Amino acid sequence: MEAEILYLFNASYASRTVPAAWKSAAIVPIPKAGDATQYRPISVISCLGKTMERVLFYCLERGNGQGRVLSYADDIAIVSSEPNHVARARAMLRRLLASCTEFGLVPNPAKSKAMAFGFVLPRDPLYIDAVLVPWVPQFTYLGMLLDSHLSFKSCIASV
Numbered sequence: 001m002e003a004e005i006l007y008l009f010n011a012s013y014a015s016r017t018v019p020a021a022w023k024s025a026a027i028v029p030i031p032k033a034g035d036a037t038q039y040r041p042i043s044v045i046s047c048l049g050k051t052m053e054r055v056l057f058y059c060l061e062r063g064n065g066q067g068r069v070l071s072y073a074d075d076i077a078i079v080s081s082e083p084n085h086v087a088r089a090r091a092m093l094r095r096l097l098a099s100c101t102e103f104g105l106v107p108n109p110a111k112s113k114a115m116a117f118g119f120v121l122p123r124d125p126l127y128i129d130a131v132l133v134p135w136v137p138q139f140t141y142l143g144m145l146l147d148s149h150l151s152f153k154s155c156i157a158s159v
């Protein structure tokens with residue numbers, strides 16, 4: 001079974017196509033924290049589709065040092081833990097945007113934020129399609145309020 005799955009992944013990667021069944025998702029409404037009348041849509045995709053997504057992200061990050069690309073539902077976080085984290089984040093953002101263009105995905109710059117964990121707010125700007133991505137001291141990501149010091153005080157206070 002493992003060899004067959006590997007064959008499918010390699011064929012998909014080589015042909016730059018993904019089977020329709022792997023891209024199909026069931027949308028499940030999950031109540032937002034603190035407001036049971038508001039819902040966030042969560043996509044439930046096939047195991048093979050999710051595994052292939054991880055393979056593709058591995059290919060994106062290969063040779064990227066300590067940088068990683070994380071994706072959950074429609075939220076994407078770029079994490080870099082190096083001393084030159086801003087330059088690394090900018091390089092990973094360029095690669096991510098190129099991949100989005102290649103796969104026909106359109107990121108929403110208006111919903112995008114940048115945060116530096118454990119560092120002062122950088123002055124160097126990040127852009128998505130010429131739109132400034134602001135550096136923020138705290139941000140709600142996947143329902144959790146994060147602050148740049150990872151103290152979780154803001155998160156606990158908001159519960």
